[in-house]
Amino acid sequence: MVVAQTAAGRKSPPCSKQSGKEFGHARLTCKVVTVRTRLKPSVWSQLVDLVYPPRCEICGTDGLDPFCDECLRNVYTIEHPYCRRCSVPFPPGQEDRWLCYECQHAQSPLVAGRCVGLHAGALREALARLKFHGSRRLVPALAELLYDRVLREVDEPDGLPLGDITALVPAVLHPRRRRWRGFDQSLELTKALGELWRIPVLKALERAHDTKPQVGLSPEERRHNMAGAFRMRPGVEVDGLVVAVVDDVWTTGSTLGACARALQRGKAARVYGLTVTRTPPPWHEAAAHKHSVDGA
Numbered sequence: 001m002v003v004a005q006t007a008a009g010r011k012s013p014p015c016s017k018q019s020g021k022e023f024g025h026a027r028l029t030c031k032v033v034t035v036r037t038r039l040k041p042s043v044w045s046q047l048v049d050l051v052y053p054p055r056c057e058i059c060g061t062d063g064l065d066p067f068c069d070e071c072l073r074n075v076y077t078i079e080h081p082y083c084r085r086c087s088v089p090f091p092p093g094q095e096d097r098w099l100c101y102e103c104q105h106a107q108s109p110l111v112a113g114r115c116v117g118l119h120a121g122a123l124r125e126a127l128a129r130l131k132f133h134g135s136r137r138l139v140p141a142l143a144e145l146l147y148d149r150v151l152r153e154v155d156e157p158d159g160l161p162l163g164d165i166t167a168l169v170p171a172v173l174h175p176r177r178r179r180w181r182g183f184d185q186s187l188e189l190t191k192a193l194g195e196l197w198r199i200p201v202l203k204a205l206e207r208a209h210d211t212k213p214q215v216g217l218s219p220e221e222r223r224h225n226m227a228g229a230f231r232m233r234p235g236v237e238v239d240g241l242v243v244a245v246v247d248d249v250w251t252t253g254s255t256l257g258a259c260a261r262a263l264q265r266g267k268a269a270r271v272y273g274l275t276v277t278r279t280p281p282p283w284h285e286a287a288a289h290k291h292s293v294d295g296a
């Protein structure tokens, strides 16, 4: 496979700038190629395939895994125009707009954040399967999509300086919820992303207290619920570092904001946010499929 060198000196897939040009349902042919190429089957996995034939982890179709092409076509990627800070998409025709109303009027501890796509369609289904059905096979593929999103921004002339990020920090679950689930999806995603990106994963944060599920809470209730929810882990240093907090879903940004505030108290230089999905705005067709699992 031919690879291109990015501005940050890292390897970029040749299709990363061409994928997802359509608004709404994006065609992700290049991403399919990228994901499948990176996830080369080992001899062992080929043997396993003979016993357990591969199938799409989302719809169950036999054949390629973890996503079939049809499910990848059902991803709502976030394309211009969108808020350059929180990534919420704007309606078509607002190409010159830079920030959404909330980002214009609220102080965020995050410099900015980016997401693969909207919390709808195949990505919503994939996260639900990961979190509520334990489909950890989806982690490498979701991390791959997130890494491709980062590379695309690095390649953009006026994109975020995501290449400055030198460490990733998971928005960890409370131990009680991790025990209930059996794993921590944010930590798993962060570790997989760190391997692709080849930058360290710092378990810099811990939950100061358990929080109630965010589902059904208003934006103000979410912020109140997450206030002070994270603190720095003793012995972990982020002083002067440019870091990105990694989580699965971005709804109001209250979880990422709470992480960023704790990292700021640890004297991190800049904090970005990276998530797989973002809740669609009410005007978007994907909002009809809205089903928030933020903080769950």
Ligand SMILES: [Zn+2]
Residues within 6 Å of the ligand: 056, 057, 058, 059, 060, 061, 067, 068, 069, 070, 071, 072
């Ligand atoms: Zn499928």
Ligand SMILES: [Zn+2]
Residues within 6 Å of the ligand: 083, 084, 085, 086, 087, 088, 099, 100, 101, 102, 103, 104
């Ligand atoms: Zn915004």
